[in-house]
Amino acid sequence: MTLLELDNVTAWYGPVQVLDGVSLSVPDNGAVGILGANGAGKTTTLRAISGAVRTGGRITYDGRDIRGLHPEQVAKLGIAHVPEGRGTLGQLTVRENLRVGAYLRKDRKAVAEDLDYCLELFPNLKDRISSSASALSGGEQQMLAVARAFMARPRLLLLDEASLGLAPSTAKAVYEAIRRLRLESGIAMLIVEQNANLAFTLVDSAIVLETGRNVLSGSSAELKGMDEIRRAYLGG
Amino acid sequence: MNRMSKLLSNTWVRVAVVVVVAALLLIAPLVLPVFANQTLTRMGVYAVAVLGLNIIMGYTGQVMLGQIFFLGVGAYVTAYGVNNDWNIVVTFFAACILPGLLGLVIALAAARLGGLAIAMVTIALPIIGVPLAKRLTDLTGGSQGTSARFSSAPDWTGLDNDQWQYYMVMVITVIGFVLAYNLVRGKFGRAMAIVRDNEAVARSIGISPYRYKVMAFTIASIFGGASGFLYMVAVQYTSPETMSFAHSISLLAAMVVGGAASIAGSLIGGVYYVLVPQVTNAIDPTVTAISQGIILVAVLFILPGGLVSLPRVIRRLTRKRDTAVATSPQTTSPMHQDAGQAAEGPETERQGQS
Amino acid sequence: MDTFIQLVIDGLALGSVYAALALAIVLVNQSTGLINFSQGAMAVLSAYFAYVLIGWGFPTILAILGSIVVSFLLGAIVERLLIRRFEGGDPDTAVVVTIGLLTLFTGIAGWIWGYNNRQFPSLFPLETVDILGAVVSVRSIGTTLTIVGIMVVLQLLFQGTKLGLALRAVAINPSSAAYSGLPVGRLLMIGWGLAAALGAVAGALVAPALTLTPGMMDTALVYALAAVIIGGLNSPLGAVVAAWGIGVLENLAAVYVPFIGYDLKIAVPFIILFVVLLVRPQGLFGRKVVVRV
Numbered sequence: 001m002t003l004l005e006l007d008n009v010t011a012w013y014g015p016v017q018v019l020d021g022v023s024l025s026v027p028d029n030g031a032v033g034i035l036g037a038n039g040a041g042k043t044t045t046l047r048a049i050s051g052a053v054r055t056g057g058r059i060t061y062d063g064r065d066i067r068g069l070h071p072e073q074v075a076k077l078g079i080a081h082v083p084e085g086r087g088t089l090g091q092l093t094v095r096e097n098l099r100v101g102a103y104l105r106k107d108r109k110a111v112a113e114d115l116d117y118c119l120e121l122f123p124n125l126k127d128r129i130s131s132s133a134s135a136l137s138g139g140e141q142q143m144l145a146v147a148r149a150f151m152a153r154p155r156l157l158l159l160d161e162a163s164l165g166l167a168p169s170t171a172k173a174v175y176e177a178i179r180r181l182r183l184e185s186g187i188a189m190l191i192v193e194q195n196a197n198l199a200f201t202l203v204d205s206a207i208v209l210e211t212g213r214n215v216l217s218g219s220s221a222e223l224k225g226m227d228e229i230r231r232a233y234l235g236g
Numbered sequence: 237m238n239r240m241s242k243l244l245s246n247t248w249v250r251v252a253v254v255v256v257v258a259a260l261l262l263i264a265p266l267v268l269p270v271f272a273n274q275t276l277t278r279m280g281v282y283a284v285a286v287l288g289l290n291i292i293m294g295y296t297g298q299v300m301l302g303q304i305f306f307l308g309v310g311a312y313v314t315a316y317g318v319n320n321d322w323n324i325v326v327t328f329f330a331a332c333i334l335p336g337l338l339g340l341v342i343a344l345a346a347a348r349l350g351g352l353a354i355a356m357v358t359i360a361l362p363i364i365g366v367p368l369a370k371r372l373t374d375l376t377g378g379s380q381g382t383s384a385r386f387s388s389a390p391d392w393t394g395l396d397n398d399q400w401q402y403y404m405v406m407v408i409t410v411i412g413f414v415l416a417y418n419l420v421r422g423k424f425g426r427a428m429a430i431v432r433d434n435e436a437v438a439r440s441i442g443i444s445p446y447r448y449k450v451m452a453f454t455i456a457s458i459f460g461g462a463s464g465f466l467y468m469v470a471v472q473y474t475s476p477e478t479m480s481f482a483h484s485i486s487l488l489a490a491m492v493v494g495g496a497a498s499i500a501g502s503l504i505g506g507v508y509y510v511l512v513p514q515v516t517n518a519i520d521p522t523v524t525a526i527s528q529g530i531i532l533v534a535v536l537f538i539l540p541g542g543l544v545s546l547p548r549v550i551r552r553l554t555r556k557r558d559t560a561v562a563t564s565p566q567t568t569s570p571m572h573q574d575a576g577q578a579a580e581g582p583e584t585e586r587q588g589q590s
Numbered sequence: 591m592d593t594f595i596q597l598v599i600d601g602l603a604l605g606s607v608y609a610a611l612a613l614a615i616v617l618v619n620q621s622t623g624l625i626n627f628s629q630g631a632m633a634v635l636s637a638y639f640a641y642v643l644i645g646w647g648f649p650t651i652l653a654i655l656g657s658i659v660v661s662f663l664l665g666a667i668v669e670r671l672l673i674r675r676f677e678g679g680d681p682d683t684a685v686v687v688t689i690g691l692l693t694l695f696t697g698i699a700g701w702i703w704g705y706n707n708r709q710f711p712s713l714f715p716l717e718t719v720d721i722l723g724a725v726v727s728v729r730s731i732g733t734t735l736t737i738v739g740i741m742v743v744l745q746l747l748f749q750g751t752k753l754g755l756a757l758r759a760v761a762i763n764p765s766s767a768a769y770s771g772l773p774v775g776r777l778l779m780i781g782w783g784l785a786a787a788l789g790a791v792a793g794a795l796v797a798p799a800l801t802l803t804p805g806m807m808d809t810a811l812v813y814a815l816a817a818v819i820i821g822g823l824n825s826p827l828g829a830v831v832a833a834w835g836i837g838v839l840e841n842l843a844a845v846y847v848p849f850i851g852y853d854l855k856i857a858v859p860f861i862i863l864f865v866v867l868l869v870r871p872q873g874l875f876g877r878k879v880v881v882r883v
Contacts (some may be wrong), residue, residue, distance in 0.1 A: 050769060052765065052768075070768070071765070071768035071769055072768045072771050072772060072773050072774060075768070075769055075770060075771030076771050080769070080770075081769040082769075083765070083766060083769060087763060087765075087766030087769065088766075089758075089759050089762045089763055089766065089767070090762060090763075091758070091762055092755075092758060092759065092762065096755055096758075096759075099752075099755060100755060100756070100759045100767065100770050100772070101770050103752070103756060103770050103771055103772055104770075104771040148770065149769075149770075152770060152771065297682060298682075299682050299685050299686065299689075301627075301689070345863075345864045345867045345868055346867065348867050348868065349819065349867055352625045352681065352682070352685060353819060353867070355625065355627075355685060356625060356815040356816075356818070356819055357819070357860070357863065357867075359627070359811070359812055359815060360812045360815070360816065360856075360860055363808065363809055363812045363856060364854075364856055364857050364860060367853045367854050367856065368854060368857070370853065371851075371853060371854055481805070481808050482696075482805070485689060485692065485693055486693075488686070488689060489689075489690070489693060492686055492690075522700055522701050522704060522705070523697075523701055524697075525693060525696055525697030525700050525701070525804075526694065526697030526698055526700065526701045527697070528693050528697065529690060529691070529692075529693035529694025529695070529696070529697045529698075530694060530697075532689075532690035532693060532694070533672070533687065533690040533691065533694055536676075536683070536686060536687050536690060537675070540683070
């Protein structure tokens with residue numbers, strides 16, 4: 001079953017067109033990567049799904065067209081977005097950030113359970129539960145951003161460059177936790193990543209964008225075998 | 237419309253237009269009734285005040301709410317000079333320099349805090365200025381105000397007082413506008429524009445936003461003082477009421493309605509400041525404030541570039557109809573921001589808070 | 591000593607009115623990043639609502655509560671219809687809009703109710719009590735306690751409720767908050783509504799002393815802005831403390847500094863302000879805001 005499908009999606013920032021026909025599909029429980037250089041339109045693709053940019057084409061989620069919805073409406077449908085730059089709420093504490101993540105949920109008991117699960121998944125956060133998010137390290141902030149998105153109990157997680165600005169070992173740890181999250185929760189994921197090596201530890205398949213359109217797609221194994229992918233994104 | 241603009245772009249036609257307008261302005265007071273001359277004179281007075289406000293607000297992007305205070309100080313200095321038999325030229329320069337110095341001191345403190353601090357501090361100027369003027373009775377005549385008769389027409393001219401005052405105000409207004417025109421088109425003006433558009437960029441190319449804000453503020457207050465001198469030429473009397481809070485807001489409204497960051501807009505602002513209350517007061521004095529509020533809000537919504545942008549907007553609309561091609565409209569707003577972007581909603585992350 | 595105590599308590603009451611308006615300004619600034627210069631004019635309209643209700647025979651307290659509700663709606667509508675278009679753009683343009691609203695609301699009040707002073711009944715009895723030998727008016731004590739009460743309620747709202755958490759989240763980062771499903775637009779309306787409701791309290795507190803006129807809050811607005819700068823734009827507690835400080839100091843200065851007197855006491859906050867701006871530009875309680883490119 002396909003959960004999310006993008007068909008020839010275009011997007012503009014004011015008069016500037018940044019997406020020029022992006023297509024992809026994310027199956028239920030699947031994980032798909034979006035690879036590409038800076039400015040290829042990876043982040044914009046996620047923002048298009050969330051309704052944060054003006055968009056053309058067709059975006060189908062769970063059988064319905066969601067193009068043109070506002071970000072908060074998209075969130076209500078079960079899509080959580082960890083934006084570029086993490087979007088953690090600096091002056092709020094870690095606990096408050098997680099509570100904001102669970103804003104749409106009414107089931108207090110389940111929310112409390114999920115909060116415990118997050119703290120078990122990211123033990124660093126447990127020690128910092130009452131400190132403000134801006135006091136966290138970069139890696140901890142990234143973990144908080146992922147945990148906050150999980151607190152919404154989404155069906156689909158949009159993850160934008162979770163490794164950005166992190167030390168390699170930290171980035172690896174973050175991806176390890178996300179992989180565990182995927183296995184244990186079954187949440188489908190769409191992941192933007194500059195570091196293709198990291199991405200392939202998580203995703204089953206990926207597309208490659210160049211100047212706002214698809215140039216390649218395939219399973220992780222296929223893509224890893226391609227010379228041009230290796231040269232461009234895998235460092236040899 | 238197109239033929240019209242082509243015609244206007246011809247240099248000779250432009251020169252001819254300027255000559256005709258100048259001639260009309262020179263002849264007008266000789267044929268118009270006294271009341272019309274006085275009205276035109278007062279438009280010149282406030283055009284200079286609006287022009288000063290435009291330099292700090294329109295061109296440098298710092299909301300300033302106390303311009304009327306500098307007009308008031310200039311008027312009081314003029315009255316004091318005249319009543320103490322200072323030379324008229326000395327009086328004029330004192331009326332410019334003293335408000336300028338006050339403006340400098342205020343700006344040095346207010347410009348330190350970025351963002352809206354200048355607006356928040358300068359809104360207090362008229363509110364402090366009025367009781368202060370009432371208190372300093374020896375200098376200002378207190379609540380009674382003070383008059384200074386120095387702008388009666390000399391006998392050799394053969395002019396009436398209103399005509400003589402008209403010419404005095406017009407000469408100084410024209411000089412002020414020429415100076416301001418050169419200022420905003422020169423290096424200084426470009427630096428101010430960079431400070432307005434992006435302070436970080438300004439800093440990165442060695443322009444100190446703080447220093448330019450202070451300088452622009454000082455220049456604005458000098459123009460304010462000069463308009464105070466002109467006010468005394470035209471009215472020959474001032475009181476604490478001259479610099480009331482409501483007048484201060486009206487001056488800002490006049491600038492926005494005329495057109496921010498526009499020399500011609502300042503002139504329109506002066507006309508608006510005098511004309512609209514005159515009309516609304518004639519209808520019903522209680523509608524003056526509300527109509528001013530409606531006009532200001534309406535202009536911000538419909539015509540953010542002010543009345544001066546009206547020909548441009550009309551031309552764009554008619555061109556659109558001619559060619560039926562939808563080009564992306566370039567709107568100018570009071571502070572030169574892209575109105576379309578503003579409408580996109582809560583996209584931008586608030587600066588420095590996350 | 592008696593005079594001193596009396597002046598301090600009256601100063602606190604005076605400061606409390608500025609504090610209510612200052613809190614409203616901080617609230618709007620926290621939720622939308624704007625300074626609402628029409629906050630005082632909106633408070634004047636609120637006071638006129640209450641005045642109308644009193645005229646219809648409602649008891650003062652009910653009339654004030656009614657005007658608080660109406661003001662909440664007015665604030666929310668103003669945000670939705672007039673301010674929304676300018677949010678996220680250049681803050682200076684939006685500020686000019688609020689200045690336009692200041693003129694508009696003052697004009698509306700003047701157009702409907704005229705410019706004559708109107709009597710507004712006090713919520714508190716005009717009695718005095720004896721505190722340490724000083725004669726203190728019940729009104730002053732009541733006004734001050736009202737603000738303390740409002741502070742407590744606001745603190746509970748923002749720290750203890752889901753709505754408060756959501757309001758804070760939207761204030762910090764609206765686009766990120768939207769990704770968690772927070773209804774950003776509605777929360778902004780609530781923020782403006784709460785601010786207008788606070789303004790209504792300020793209006794009801796100040797109207798009995800100053801009598802009701804369209805320009806009644808102009809001076810209070812200036813005091814409130816000074817308090818907001820001194821206290822720090824992002825600190826509600828700072829704004830209230832600064833407002834009290836201003837109220838007390840100006841009252842003392844009016845009596846003990848002969849040149850200042852009652853007519854020039856409005857200069858006091860600005861003398862303080864100048865010193866603060868030169869020494870500590872982020873305000874006494876505010877955190878330094880780092881502006882990114």
